[in-house]
Amino acid sequence: MSHPPANHPILAGPHGQSTAGPLAVRLKGVSRTFGEGKTAVHALRGIDLEVPQGELVMLVGPSGCGKTTLVSIISGVLDSDAGVAEVFGRDWRTLSNDERAIRRQDLVGFVFQQFNLIPTLTVIENVSVPLLIRGVKERDAHERSALALARVGLGDRFDSFPSQLSGGMQQRVAIARAVVGTPRLIVCDEPTAALDAKRGQDVMEIIHEASRLDGSHNGSPTGSPPGRCVIVVTHDSRIFHYADRIVEMDDGRLKETVSRHILEEARHVPTYRDDADEQAK
Amino acid sequence: MNLIALRMLMRDRGKYVALVAGLAFATLLLAQQGSIFLGLLIRATGPLQNVAQPDLWVTDPFTRYVLEFRPMSDRDLQRVRAVPGVAWAEPFFSSRTPVELPDGSFKTAQLIGIPRSTLIGQPPVITQGRIEDLRAPDAVFVDESSRPRLADVQIGQTLKLNDRRAIVVGFCRVKLGFESNAVIYTTYDNAIRFTPVGRENIPFILVKAQDGLDPKELAAQITERTGLGAFTRKEMRDRTIDFILGETGIGINFGITVLLGFVVGLAVVTAIFYQFTLENLRYFAVLKAMGTRSRTLVRMVLLQAVVVGFIGFGIGIGGVGAFSLLGRQPGAELTPYFPWQLLLLALVAILLCIFLGSLLSLRKVIALEPGIVFK
Numbered sequence: 001m002s003h004p005p006a007n008h009p010i011l012a013g014p015h016g017q018s019t020a021g022p023l024a025v026r027l028k029g030v031s032r033t034f035g036e037g038k039t040a041v042h043a044l045r046g047i048d049l050e051v052p053q054g055e056l057v058m059l060v061g062p063s064g065c066g067k068t069t070l071v072s073i074i075s076g077v078l079d080s081d082a083g084v085a086e087v088f089g090r091d092w093r094t095l096s097n098d099e100r101a102i103r104r105q106d107l108v109g110f111v112f113q114q115f116n117l118i119p120t121l122t123v124i125e126n127v128s129v130p131l132l133i134r135g136v137k138e139r140d141a142h143e144r145s146a147l148a149l150a151r152v153g154l155g156d157r158f159d160s161f162p163s164q165l166s167g168g169m170q171q172r173v174a175i176a177r178a179v180v181g182t183p184r185l186i187v188c189d190e191p192t193a194a195l196d197a198k199r200g201q202d203v204m205e206i207i208h209e210a211s212r213l214d215g216s217h218n219g220s221p222t223g224s225p226p227g228r229c230v231i232v233v234t235h236d237s238r239i240f241h242y243a244d245r246i247v248e249m250d251d252g253r254l255k256e257t258v259s260r261h262i263l264e265e266a267r268h269v270p271t272y273r274d275d276a277d278e279q280a281k
Numbered sequence: 282m283n284l285i286a287l288r289m290l291m292r293d294r295g296k297y298v299a300l301v302a303g304l305a306f307a308t309l310l311l312a313q314q315g316s317i318f319l320g321l322l323i324r325a326t327g328p329l330q331n332v333a334q335p336d337l338w339v340t341d342p343f344t345r346y347v348l349e350f351r352p353m354s355d356r357d358l359q360r361v362r363a364v365p366g367v368a369w370a371e372p373f374f375s376s377r378t379p380v381e382l383p384d385g386s387f388k389t390a391q392l393i394g395i396p397r398s399t400l401i402g403q404p405p406v407i408t409q410g411r412i413e414d415l416r417a418p419d420a421v422f423v424d425e426s427s428r429p430r431l432a433d434v435q436i437g438q439t440l441k442l443n444d445r446r447a448i449v450v451g452f453c454r455v456k457l458g459f460e461s462n463a464v465i466y467t468t469y470d471n472a473i474r475f476t477p478v479g480r481e482n483i484p485f486i487l488v489k490a491q492d493g494l495d496p497k498e499l500a501a502q503i504t505e506r507t508g509l510g511a512f513t514r515k516e517m518r519d520r521t522i523d524f525i526l527g528e529t530g531i532g533i534n535f536g537i538t539v540l541l542g543f544v545v546g547l548a549v550v551t552a553i554f555y556q557f558t559l560e561n562l563r564y565f566a567v568l569k570a571m572g573t574r575s576r577t578l579v580r581m582v583l584l585q586a587v588v589v590g591f592i593g594f595g596i597g598i599g600g601v602g603a604f605s606l607l608g609r610q611p612g613a614e615l616t617p618y619f620p621w622q623l624l625l626l627a628l629v630a631i632l633l634c635i636f637l638g639s640l641l642s643l644r645k646v647i648a649l650e651p652g653i654v655f656k
Contacts, residue, residue, distance in 0.1 A: 068655045077650075077651040078652040103572075112654060116564070118289065125288065132282060133577075189655050
């Protein structure tokens with residue numbers, strides 16, 4: 001897997017801004033430091049970023065550049081030290097812990113590198129978790145989860161346990177879990193890192209499809225454009241072509257950003273599809 | 282979320298079984314040892330329970346136990362009888378005596394002597410023979426459960442008590458005492474012949490108060506006029522229990538075992554439950570990231586703890602119940618006594634156990650940062 005160089009053409013463009021529809025995410029001067037004194041690590045240094053609804057944004061950059069910290073702050077599971085981190089118009093820092101929890105229930109879906117499926121729950125029970133957290137009755141939750149699982153091609157594995165599934169299947173379960181509650185924001189942390197080329201391709205297809213589905217069920221204002229905001233943290237250059245925009249980070253700062261139309265012209269970057277085609281030949 | 286908590290708990294079979302087994306074992310130790318301890322205390326009062334007729338037991342003021350006494354004289358008996366309000370007062374003998382068996386070995390028996398004329402203090406249940414036959418020369422009644430100890434003695438056979446001849450004329454059923462000795466009934470006169478205790482030979486005087494007179498009031502009168510101790514059956518029972526607790530080591534020994542049960546239960550629960558929580562911490566963080574509130578996670582952990590607590594407690598108590606049934610066999614050496622108070626106490630101890638055991642886990646879950654899901 002190759003990483004695009006910092007001066008790669010697909011990474012050229014204006015910093016952190018988008019000209020698309022209503023904003024899902026707005027970061028202004030977001031900073032985060034871990035530790036104190038000489039051992040302090042400045043994970044984020046004044047990040048400005050805007051992501052509209054319906055956009056699939058990829059955060060790329062070397063290990064330790066702050067991608068995961070940034071996505072943690074965006075999803076409301078970590079506080080920033082300074083700046084504004086607004087998601088659908090509310091700054092996480094102005095909310096109490098309970099308010100944040102409720103907002104995460106309603107707005108955010110998660111896909112993790114290591115899937116994080118609960119091993120003692122069946123597939124359908126795992127997918128139902130976000131709905132159960134919201135207080136949906138188990139029978140209703142299972143009905144909706146069954147639909148989500150069918151959409152990711154696992155309609156026949158409801159009663160399997162995660163350990164009985166392949167990595168790709170587990171990640172598809174995780175995606176079903178992320179979208180079952182129709183969240184308006186999905187954050188994905190290295191969703192293809194633990195998968196081979198073919199499975200990575202499948203997973204990104206599903207995530208991409210999820211980003212195009214209507215995410216307006218949960219309180220989106222009337223007339224808002226369809227589609228969820230999806231933020232993907234990745235090192236994997238073979239999935240870049242799924243992005244509407246790629247944001248590169250380095251040393252806690254946003255370095256470059258590139259929009260979809262430039263990506264369209266940058267097809268020479270190897271993709272999973274290319275890998276798969278190569279293997280087929 | 283409760284269902285999720287229970288599935289996380291019960292589908293992790295190894296830890297679930299270990300938790301339940303640990304708590305069941307702790308419950309068994311606590312409740313079974315507690316019931317045996319109470320059973321022993323109750324058993325120590327067996328000789329008192331066998332005597333239903335009198336209102337008061339009169340004895341030396343320092344006597345605390347049926348088999349540990351300082352005898353009184355015939356004059357004391359007359360003085361007690363002379364106290365106003367006494368309906369009747371009869372001597373009651375109780376002492377240990379060796380019984381020689383046909384094979385030349387011997388057993389120690391508890392010899393009870395009751396007055397020949399009134400038979401006050403007679404055994405509560407006669408199973409074979411007539412109690413009146415006790416008035417025959419050298420006659421004795423033997424407790425049914427004591428027969429195996431006395432070479433399965435039969436009616437008409439002779440026993441040697443302290444080298445004196447005694448003829449078995451019947452069998453009775455009585456509650457045994459603390460020492461589990463065979464129990465033999467005879468007349469008071471025979472008893473002091475079989476077991477001479479010196480010039481003064483009345484261990485106890487059984488007293489009945491006249492109708493309408495408060496036994497406690499009469500007891501005070503007797504003490505005032507004779508200088509002897511006069512105790513109701515309840516007071517005598519309490520003195521017996523005090524004696525057993527104070528003069529023997531069983532209180533400390535059983536206390537240590539019960540404490541050990543609690544500590545074992547606590548250690549097992551804390552270690553396994555904490556390990557269980559640690560292994561699930563990542564999933565708790567996932568739940569938290571998805572919007573589960575901390576108090577919901579606390580509720581889930583407590584639910585898991587309480588469920589294993591109750592299941593372990595139930596299994597443990599079931600074990601104690603089975604043990605208690607075995608102990609109900611006549612003549613059984615262990616006679617567990619299991620009042621509801623002990624059940625409640627064991628439940629409280631187990632709940633305390635799981636509460637303390639889950640504290641560490643709760644601390645971990647409350648302090649859990651949902652951000653670890655991305656690490």
